[in-house]
Amino acid sequence: MEKTKIDLAILFPAIIDDNDRCIGRLIDILEGYKGIEKVHVQNKGHNKKPVLCFHYDPNRLHVDQIVRMAQGVGTKLSQRFGHLLLKSENTKNPRNARLLEKTLRSYRGVSYVAASGTGFISLEYDTKLVDRNKLLQKLEAAGYKTEIKTAEPNVDTAKKSEEIKTGQPANGHEHGGWFGHNSELIFSLICGALLGIGYGLTYVSDLASWVPQALFFGVYFFGAYFVVIEAYEAISKGEFEIDFLMLVAAVGAGILGQWEEGALLLFLFSLGHALEHFAMEKARKSIEALADLAPKTALRKRNNETEEVPIEALKIGDTIMVRPNTRVAADAIVISGTSSVDQSPITGESIPVDKVAIEKSAPSTDFQYIDQKNKVFSGSINGNGTLEVEVIREANDSTISRVIEMVKEAQTQKSPTQQFTDRFEKFFVPFVLLLVVILCFAFLVIDETFKTSFYRAMAVLVAASPCALAISTPSAVLSGVARAARGGVLIKGGKPLEDLGSLTALAFDKTGTLTEGKPRLTEVKPVEGISEEELLRIAVAVEALSDHPLAKAIVKDGRARLTDREIPTAENLEAILGKGIKATLAGQTIYMGNLPLFEVLDDKAPPRDLVSVVKSFECKGNTTMLLRRADDYLGLIAVMDTPRAEAKTTLEALAQLGIKRMIMLTGDNQQVAEAIAKEVNLTDAWGGLLPEDKVEAIKKLTKEEGKVAMIGDGVNDAPAMANSTVGIAMGAAGSDVALETADIALMGDKLSLLPFAIGLSRRSKGIIKQNLWISLGVVAILVPLTIMGITTIGPAVMAHEGSTLLVVFNALRLLAYRQRNLH
Incomplete structure (x- = not known):
């Protein structure tokens, strides 16, 4: 079997995410061809672009045949499946997003859709079954106004930002309405004013009863206006959402003659809605502010x-x-x-x-x-x-453009908790409706009037509405992703945000992650009778002839240490492969290399004390080079890829955050690995690992710890990242592969961003749990109280709306998250 690689960009110019479904389809088709044993995605080293790696039988196929087959299949799939990232102006909360998802999934040919409460929709469709323009027209008919944020290849660039005119949105308050963007809030305040005046007038004895009654009717109009619009949207799509439940309860209260309670319900519900939209808009604008970072001209x-x-x-x-x-x-x-x-x-x-x-x-x-x-x-x-x-x-390929695009896509990715709450609501809402119907007929079983049973049923309807549950997780995820982006950390959705906060084990690449990624001159040890400066001048003169990375480090750092910058000129450089170099300086031969060079060079072996110094330096992770002039040993020089200045303090901060195991995975020998580990306080160091060994190491750690993150540069460490629970790329700014392959990208080349990311994730996970307890706890307490008749509609709606606002504003606290000082 032989291998060959093809850039994914050649096969799918419009797709930058190697997890896209079309990549899976391509692999499935190609692995069905005779002669191709295996196809998988990997990354092409310093070229950075994701590639498809083919394992094939050269007796059956030639490379050019594989390229033609892959391009043919890729072209067919690109033509067959379209991808869009849309923004809906009137999708402002998770309930709207769920309805929009259901609407799009009902369209024949739409193979994947994910919508968020921030208005972004990720969409894949079969171009043989779906015409893009007709799809947008269908959205128009459903009352959604959308804007294309990405387009397929060959779509006119000028049209990318063009707004697709799909009619006026159903939610008029979002686009003008009666009082512009604040219509919903203004209607709610009018509703409250009418409620207060009407309630006060009920105490005026000489006043006709129809006057406060008329004001309560006004409350019903202003309080129910936008609720009716959203309820109609839901019902027209076959869903019975919270808005519908609230309307039923308000109408029921009116039927019973409890106009004050129905008016109070609508006032508090409309106010809660308005404030919920306001709070979510604050989080949304925090993300949209990213788009303002790049100038327009x-x-x-x-x-x-x-x-x-x-x-x-x-x-x-x-x-x-x-x-x-x-x-x-x-x-x-x-x-x-x-x-x-x-x-x-x-x-x-x-x-x-x-x-x-x-x-x-x-x-x-x-x-x-x-x-x-x-x-x-x-x-x-x-x-x-x-x-x-x-x-x-170019502008559309800049780092900030890619980050903005990925943050938008991240908003459409649902966290495990959100997936759970969505499934829970799907069964819970019908159960509530069934319970309400049963309670309406409680008068047949217990000694009470139909009016009492009906009133209790309406109170239970209000108490059991899972409004707070629906908004609890999306608001926290949105705020967490927004805060992370502002701090230089790109988190690709709710799953990595939640997973990162539950980790207790981290695996680190060494080079460029825990270390600087480039060698530094660390030790200069002359023999007796030779000064440190003389030894450095000779070493710099000889190494200046070489372009080896170690030679460059010696020259650069050696010059910085020398007080006399006059360096003699060496000549006649001769490399001794794997062992060192030989050159001529002032008519004398200079040898410079590792210990094995001098063990085989001649019978002039280095002194034992010098050999012991070499071994002690190498035990600390140094690469050592002995210098000899003719037959005389002058001393030794050591270089090392030194730990980052912030590595030790960062790992201490991680330990304080509760990370129990911190393991280094490196291709360097075990001795070097242990030396670095000791210096920066790692718990484990595993050396001598090839890239495939790192993958096995991650699998082993996952079995031992349950979840593990891999931190690397996003290029050579991509396979290990892909097999970890969370892949974290260092220094992702400017790196295509790091942005594409990692679940979390630390934009700056700073290890110190890691405690911030983990701390934010822990706080986000904690707030998500708090929100779940609040939302489910309020329902669990209110439902029994209303069934027993202890709580009426008024207190139930206050608790209901209060819990909704509480979880939203609790989530917004993440926008102000600051990492506490751990030292």
């Missing part, structure tokens, strides 16, 4: 003249001017000027980063691997200097 420089252009007009290679205290318009590399740039909107870093022009000889093809000091992100804020930057990504 840029100053493009051509022929020494600047012109203001829309950012959509920018092309790769364009030069743009970034004036002081303005936002950067594109992901770009600095080609002129110096300045400090505030990257906190993208990476969460609190301290501005100094930016300088990139060296002309430096490669600039891969944005992820360009040095931080030479690149800027769209949406970051320039300091006091003026920069000229070269665009390296």
